[in-house]
Amino acid sequence: MSERLTDGLERVAAWMRKGRRSSRAHRTGMPASAGGRRGGPLLGLSGVCKRYFVGPVETEVLKDVDLEVHAGDLLSIMGSSGSGKSTLLNIMGLLDRPTEGSVRVAGQDVSAMDDDALSDARNLHIGFVFQAFRLLPRMSAWENVALPLAYRGVGGDDARRRAEEMLEKVAMSDRARYRPDQLSGGQQQRVAIARALVSSPAILLADEPTGALDPDTGHEIVRLFRELNDVDGVAVVIITHDRGVARQCARNARLVDGGVAEHAAGGAPAAVAASR
Ligand SMILES: Nc1ncnc2c1ncn2[C@@H]1O[C@H](COP(=O)(O)OP(=O)(O)OP(=O)(O)O)[C@@H](O)[C@H]1O
Ligand SMILES: [Mg+2]
Secondary structure: OOOOOHHHHHHHHHHHHHHHOOOOOOOOOOOOOOOOOOOOOOOOEEEEEEEEEEOOOOEEEEEEEEEEEEEOOEEEEOOOOOOOOOHHHHHHHHOOOOOOEEEEEEOOOOOOHHHHHHHHHHHEEEEOOOOOOOOOOOOOHHHHHHHHHHHHHOHHHHHHHHHHHHHHHHHOHHOOOHHHOOOOHHHHHHHHHHOOOOOOOOOOEOOOOOOOHHHHHHHHHHHHHHHOOOOOOOOEEEEEHHHHHHHHEEEEEEEEOOOOEEEEEOOOOOOOOOOO
């Protein structure tokens, strides 16, 4: 790496090269393969509410949401701007906590976990793709992809090999040494998807993954999600404003008035907000 890194990144990068084992890895003790269609949902939200206070004003964004994601699911979630889609996905991705209600991952209620254990559970089970990519600017593509492995205690040649395999999967092998500012938007999103997949999560959550991309590049990204779902069996949840993206998903849901209304793919929303 040619540029000087900030303290934190420098530590992570040095650590990745050394390939030491982390004592934090797998602290939750949850098997990565737990859950799924036979053993219950991979991810389950039950009675989830989220309220924000800004000064004296309270906003209830999510109201009593029940939602399950099973192995093999390809689920789209639509909703108008400000309806709470990112709030919902952040709670599903263990990036935020509900005000009320419970979240189960691989059969385990994560409500009582502290932040470190929550991060470990996320690292073990969930890949998250952000609308704005959120790649670390001073790291190369492969180093960005290898980051989740560092948190799992995998570094050195092993991490590099696995990162490069993931980059190959998203057709980015030839850009492994490029930094994010040397990549196009679609290429950065591919790297972000490789990063989300490198630790073989059972669930991939994507918050408007095509929002910042032109239509053709967006279609390519959706094709990639479908392939991951179809071929690799990853459960995929996509937040989108694009009906074309939603049409390609087997399950469609809409966030309305704080509730999740699910409807048959291509059909009209059911009147009752609920899970399956
Ligand atoms: N940290 C916060 N504090 C207070 N209110 C918040 C906070 N985060 C989100 N909100 C409010 O929650 C509501 C839902 O926001 P959210 O980002 O989930 O919407 P969204 O459906 O993802 O919208 P978009 O399609 O524009 O991305 C908004 O009204 C927003 O103002
Ligand atoms: Mg959003």
